[in-house]
Amino acid sequence: MVNVTLKADSNQGLINRNIYGHFSEHLxxxxxxxxxxxxxxxxxxxxxxRNDVLTALQKxxxxxxxxxxxxxxxxxxxxxxxxxLSERARMINTNWGGVEENNHFGTHExxxxxxxxxxxxxxxxxxxxxxxxxxxxxxxYMTFDGESPMANWRKSNGREKPWKLTYFGVGNENWGCGGxxxxxxxxxEYRRYATYVRNYSDNQIYKIACGPNEDNYHWTEVLMREAHxxxxxxxxxxxxxxxxxxxDKGEATGFNESDWFQTLKRTLHMEELIVKHSxxxxxxxxxCKVGLIIDEWGTWYNVEPGTNPGFLYQQxxxxxxxxxxxxxxxFNKYNKRVQMANLAQIVNVLQALVLTEGEKMILTPxxxxxxxxxxxxxxxxxxxxxxxxxxxxxxxxxxxxxxxASRDQEGVIHVTACNxxxxxxxxxxxxLQATDSSVASGRILHHGEIGAFNTFEQPxxxxxxxxxxxxxxxxxxxxxxxxxxxxxIAIKA
Amino acid sequence: MNSRLxxxxxxxxxxxxxxxxxxxxxxxxxxxxxxxxxxxxxxxRPVVADAEYERRLSSCYSCPALQYGSTCRYCGCxxxxxxxxxxxxxxxxxxxxxx
Numbered sequence: 373m374v375n376v377t378l379k380a381d382s383n384q385g386l387i388n389r390n391i392y393g394h395f396s397e398h399l400x401x402x403x404x405x406x407x408x409x410x411x412x413x414x415x416x417x418x419x420x421x422r423n424d425v426l427t428a429l430q431k432x433x434x435x436x437x438x439x440x441x442x443x444x445x446x447x448x449x450x451x452x453x454x455x456x457l458s459e460r461a462r463m464i465n466t467n468w469g470g471v472e473e474n475n476h477f478g479t480h481e482x483x484x485x486x487x488x489x490x491x492x493x494x495x496x497x498x499x500x501x502x503x504x505x506x507x508x509x510x511x512x513y514m515t516f517d518g519e520s521p522m523a524n525w526r527k528s529n530g531r532e533k534p535w536k537l538t539y540f541g542v543g544n545e546n547w548g549c550g551g552x553x554x555x556x557x558x559x560x561e562y563r564r565y566a567t568y569v570r571n572y573s574d575n576q577i578y579k580i581a582c583g584p585n586e587d588n589y590h591w592t593e594v595l596m597r598e599a600h601x602x603x604x605x606x607x608x609x610x611x612x613x614x615x616x617x618x619x620d621k622g623e624a625t626g627f628n629e630s631d632w633f634q635t636l637k638r639t640l641h642m643e644e645l646i647v648k649h650s651x652x653x654x655x656x657x658x659x660c661k662v663g664l665i666i667d668e669w670g671t672w673y674n675v676e677p678g679t680n681p682g683f684l685y686q687q688x689x690x691x692x693x694x695x696x697x698x699x700x701x702x703f704n705k706y707n708k709r710v711q712m713a714n715l716a717q718i719v720n721v722l723q724a725l726v727l728t729e730g731e732k733m734i735l736t737p738x739x740x741x742x743x744x745x746x747x748x749x750x751x752x753x754x755x756x757x758x759x760x761x762x763x764x765x766x767x768x769x770x771x772x773x774x775x776x777a778s779r780d781q782e783g784v785i786h787v788t789a790c791n792x793x794x795x796x797x798x799x800x801x802x803x804l805q806a807t808d809s810s811v812a813s814g815r816i817l818h819h820g821e822i823g824a825f826n827t828f829e830q831p832x833x834x835x836x837x838x839x840x841x842x843x844x845x846x847x848x849x850x851x852x853x854x855x856x857x858x859x860x861i862a863i864k865a
Numbered sequence: 866m867n868s869r870l871x872x873x874x875x876x877x878x879x880x881x882x883x884x885x886x887x888x889x890x891x892x893x894x895x896x897x898x899x900x901x902x903x904x905x906x907x908x909x910r911p912v913v914a915d916a917e918y919e920r921r922l923s924s925c926y927s928c929p930a931l932q933y934g935s936t937c938r939y940c941g942c943x944x945x946x947x948x949x950x951x952x953x954x955x956x957x958x959x960x961x962x963x964x
Contacts, residue, residue: 400941401938401941404938405938405939413958414958414959414960415958468890468892469890469891469892469893470891470892470893470933471892472932619889676941677902677905677906677946678902678906678942678943678946678947678950679940679941679942679943680892680894680933680935680936680941680942680943681889681890681891681892681894682890682891682892683892683936683941684890685941720941729939729940729956730939730940730956730957730958730959731958731959732956
């Protein structure tokens with residue numbers, strides 16, 4: 373049993389809803405077939421966007437969606453992707469193994485998707501192979517409400533009014549596919565490019581600089597030292613691999629208990645990365661004006677056997693549900709500095725929310741975690757005091773319990789909880805301080821097998837259910853987390 | 866999304882030499898590799914007879930959804946592997962081309 377104290381009067385600041393954001397790259401079947409099927413497709417669609425995926429994603433109230441990459445952004449030239457479909461340039465996506473790109477899903481289509489989802493667009497601009505002028509014109513095309521060559525071109529392409537665009541990435545992974553730059557060089561390039569990412573009309577851009585990969589603290593140091601006055605956010609990329617080895621990452625399914633443990637241990641490394649990068653950011657920005665934007669995170673496994681390796685298609689099990697729950701709890705915990713996070717990726721690629729096959733679509737365990745956790749969006753984080761029991765496997769020990777708590781705008785307190793142990797349930801007794809709430813109910817995502825997943829034949833093998841046994845009496849909340857489970861509890865007056 | 870990780874010097878450690886700087890993400894699959902993947906898949910799962918395999922593949926090769934000579938756009942599968950396995954179905958929307 374573990375004792376927890378939840379301080380209901382401890383306002384720890386807002387949990388930015390953008391922590392629950394997503395990422396959509398032109399890669400494999402994320403965009404094409406996953407989101408975009410075109411108006412002529414037999415698959416029911418709205419202006420080319422498939423309806424089943426749209427409906428599923430609308431239920432998550434996705435706050436922000438990043439596009440078009442990733443590495444794809446490093447070679448994306450936006451002018452190829454506007455105007456009549458039949459006249460759009462065809463190209464080869466060299467970053468992803470030579471995938472053909474017909475540019476049918478471009479700026480108008482992405483921004484229409486965001487409108488249909490009710491989500492904020494986050495566009496990643498091309499510093500690696502693009503020009504300052506190209507980037508300046510893209511922002512002008514999208515946001516200028518006046519007379520200009522780009523605004524007039526937008527109007528001639530069917531969009532009279534500009535879009536509202538807040539989030540703009542000035543480069544992507546410029547330490548790698550975005551130009552193999554040194555931090556010192558990119559810092560100067562960032563300053564130059566960002567200068568011309570203008571605020572047209574009344575549109576205000578939140579500029580996001582390319583930040584570090586994993587534990588590249590030197591990158592953070594240089595970017596903050598040289599350019600923090602010119603940025604609103606700094607990105608961080610960290611992927612969870614069961615093996616930690618890129619050439620053989622481990623399998624998405626059929627894994628053993630050791631793989632389970634090692635994956636969760638590696639995903640917990642996210643906390644060290646947030647803390648250490650934040651310490652550097654604190655030196656130059658003690659008031660936390662610059663957000664840490666974790667705009668690529670999630671699991672990365674070997675591709676599903678028998679699928680094209682360039683498509684990065686993997687299955688999604690209870691293990692992914694735990695990875696999602698643990699990381700989202702961490703992002704909540706560090707809400708002062710972490711202002712956005714984007715799971716990679718939204719459909720059919722890496723740790724996807726939904727998978728498609730022809731006209732079929734299934735929801736993944738990760739989808740269900742995001743559905744359960746959306747209660748934290750824009751809620752006040754509440755302090756939790758507890759000491760987690762250890763979860764030991766072999767000679768390694770990690771915490772067994774991961775928790776978050778917040779109070780939403782209606783006064784409802786929500787607690788999200790993960791039991792990392794693959795064998796042991798965990799009883800939790802939580803003292804609620806400074807609240808007279810008396811009713812608690814919950815939902816739990818759990819399956820008897822840690823490797824359980826949904827298939828097109830069994831789409832509801834892993835789904836949340838009512839969490840029986842959650843009680844609240846005399847200010848004491850009690851619940852039992854089954855092994856390998858993720859739960860959410862609502863506490864009301 | 867990083868397909869070719871930084872070769873940056875300085876603070877980067879040796880372990881981050883590469884996420885994918887070999888050919889593991891190429892969408893073009895060699896015939897030899899395809900044959901090996903079909904053979905691997907055949908070891909652990911029931912397969913169809915040769916005639917049925919050829920019939921299915923024939924449909925795939927004439928299908929507008931075939932990409933790169935190997936890949937079905939609707940499921941991302943290598944058709945040579947998918948067609949070989951007994952339990953497979955054709956994912957063409959609403960209208961299997963294997964029937």
